[in-house]
Amino acid sequence: MDRELIKLEDIKMYFQSRVGLFKTIPIKAVDGVSVSIVKGEALGIVGESGCGKTTLARISLRLLKPTSGRIFFEGKDITDVDEKELKWFRRRAQAVFQDPYSSINPFMTVREILEEPLILHKVGDRTERLELISKALADVKLTPIEEFLGKYPHMLSGGQRQRVGIARALILKPDYIAADEPVSMIDASSRAEILYLLKELQEKYGIAFLYITHDIATAKHFSNRIAVMYLGKIVEIGGSRELVNDTLHPYSHALIEAVPEPDPSNRLRERRVLVGEPPSPANPPRGCRFHPRCPYRFEPCDKDEPELKEVKKGHSVACYLY
Ligand SMILES: Nc1ncnc2c1ncn2[C@@H]1O[C@H](COP(=O)(O)OP(=O)(O)OP(=O)(O)O)[C@@H](O)[C@H]1O
Numbered sequence: 257m258d259r260e261l262i263k264l265e266d267i268k269m270y271f272q273s274r275v276g277l278f279k280t281i282p283i284k285a286v287d288g289v290s291v292s293i294v295k296g297e298a299l300g301i302v303g304e305s306g307c308g309k310t311t312l313a314r315i316s317l318r319l320l321k322p323t324s325g326r327i328f329f330e331g332k333d334i335t336d337v338d339e340k341e342l343k344w345f346r347r348r349a350q351a352v353f354q355d356p357y358s359s360i361n362p363f364m365t366v367r368e369i370l371e372e373p374l375i376l377h378k379v380g381d382r383t384e385r386l387e388l389i390s391k392a393l394a395d396v397k398l399t400p401i402e403e404f405l406g407k408y409p410h411m412l413s414g415g416q417r418q419r420v421g422i423a424r425a426l427i428l429k430p431d432y433i434a435a436d437e438p439v440s441m442i443d444a445s446s447r448a449e450i451l452y453l454l455k456e457l458q459e460k461y462g463i464a465f466l467y468i469t470h471d472i473a474t475a476k477h478f479s480n481r482i483a484v485m486y487l488g489k490i491v492e493i494g495g496s497r498e499l500v501n502d503t504l505h506p507y508s509h510a511l512i513e514a515v516p517e518p519d520p521s522n523r524l525r526e527r528r529v530l531v532g533e534p535p536s537p538a539n540p541p542r543g544c545r546f547h548p549r550c551p552y553r554f555e556p557c558d559k560d561e562p563e564l565k566e567v568k569k570g571h572s573v574a575c576y577l578y
């Protein structure tokens with residue numbers, strides 16, 4: 257498809273983890289993921305802690321080189337391209353991180369934080385840059401602008417800091433943003449507002465988004481499609497509404513039922529469906545990696561790994577039930 261902006265092809269990322277003095281074992285953080293994002297689309301990635309979401313996002317930004325597999329941006333293979341040949345990509349692909357405080361320089365003012373990428377990419381003169389900075393601040397609703405330009409990060413609330421992080425990601429007018437749990441460290445009271453803002457800006461500027469979260473409910477609101485990851489693999493992918501309303505994979509069911517709704521009995525349901533802790537990515541079980549925790553497992557599940565296959569238009573699942 258020619259509208260594909262980012263294409264990840266059979267990505268594997270194995271980290272070496274030291275055990276004892278002389279031995280290392282591979283941690284299969286991402287273990288064979290193929291996924292694309294088209295221009296202007298928001299793809300949500302959900303899954304529990306350690307399933308490989310951040311690793312996949314870092315690979316999509318070429319902040320990490322995968323152990324194997326290919327990364328394409330607008331059809332160009334950028335998997336092994338040198339950093340100095342990657343400047344065009346750096347300008348067009350940006351990140352919003354979980355913790356705005358650790359991802360922005362505490363000794364720079366808001367103005368300097370936003371001007372840095374412009375200087376790095378040689379955009380405009382001083383006056384033009386100030387115009388772009390003002391526009392970015394207005395976009396993230398940090399107004400009146402003059403009040404924020406001279407402030408240091410510690411003078412801002414968590415929500416305001418994340419708005420600065422978003423403004424910085426936007427200022428180069430990127431085509432792609434990977435947002436890794438962008439609101440999980442923000443005060444619960446301002447989370448929704450910041451998510452709405454992200455969504456509004458994503459649509460206004462037609463930016464393709466990779467939106468990473470634990471929470472399938474916000475993913476549904478934010479994304480056009482959702483991919484559910486389990487132990488380094490995508491186990492289900494489909495249109496957001498379709499995936500949530502007509503959920504296929506038992507693990508996706510468990511995630512949906514684990515959404516902390518006001519009704520506390522949901523927590524009990526979560527425990528009933530998910531048996532035990534997730535196995536380690538160093539040692540994924542044979543067969544379907546979810547089978548040891550799956551209430552529906554049957555004969556073939558512990559033998560071969562099920563392939564991700566399309567069972568309805570645009571909706572794929574890796575499960576022997578389908
Ligand atoms: N640099 C690294 N070296 C060794 N292991 C790593 C490294 N980075 C990640 N891992 C391991 O890879 C697995 C996937 O990590 P990753 O951070 O991608 O998960 P995640 O889905 O983002 O989790 P969380 O929801 O907690 O952020 C984990 O087991 C993690 O410990």
Ligand SMILES: [Mg+2]
Pocket residue numbers: 309310311436
């Ligand atoms: Mg993470």
